[in-house]
Amino acid sequence: MQTDKPDIDAAALIDARIAELNDWRGATLIEIRKVMHQADPDVVEEWKWRGVPVWSHGGIICTGETYKAAVKVTFAKGAALADPSGLFNASLEGNTRRAIDFHEGDKVDAKALKALILEAIALNTSK
Template sequence: MGNDWRESRVGEVRSLIMRAEPDVVEEVKWRKPSNPDGVPTFSLDGLVCTLETYKDKIKVTFAKGASLPDPAKLFNACLGAGVRRAIDINETDALDADAFVALVQSAVALNRG
């Protein structure tokens, strides 16, 4: 991918996920010819979120996002999906770190039921 803005945004999101829940497990899944690097997934007592890189954005998709409180209105993609919700982050978008950490913590709490 080269050293571009997407790498640094992915690093930022990854560090926020780990700050939110240090026990979360990161795995790479769904490798295919069109995406040889696969998709980083973050799990703890079930899938929490995935982190995909596109040409113009990175996308954090929460597996059960429709069930999560989002008072800061971070979700801006997949809003019509039945279960999941996503956050598209472009190069210049500000990400509310505290709100994102709270979202990850809520997702883990939901997995733990």
């Protein structure tokens, strides 16, 4: 599963990552992915950097990294996004990225996450 080859089906690799996790992290990644596709049915799923799910539209929207204690959703241009719901709780010191760390038991605020996704797409496509 450690590949960056463009001919590899990213959606299948993301499915495999979710199945391999088989715990709350997989369930959280499923929720995040579901919101992503609801927000943008044309979102492009990619598999980069030796195993990181990436969602793009006009540029990278965000990544979905999984760690032992968190699922980290990092918005590539998060510092430029309004976050009225206060979802961003990680990588706050940088000038570009912002992230949301989801921990076991955390609920995904679908409405607020969708708003961030749509704002990121608008930023990516406003060139």
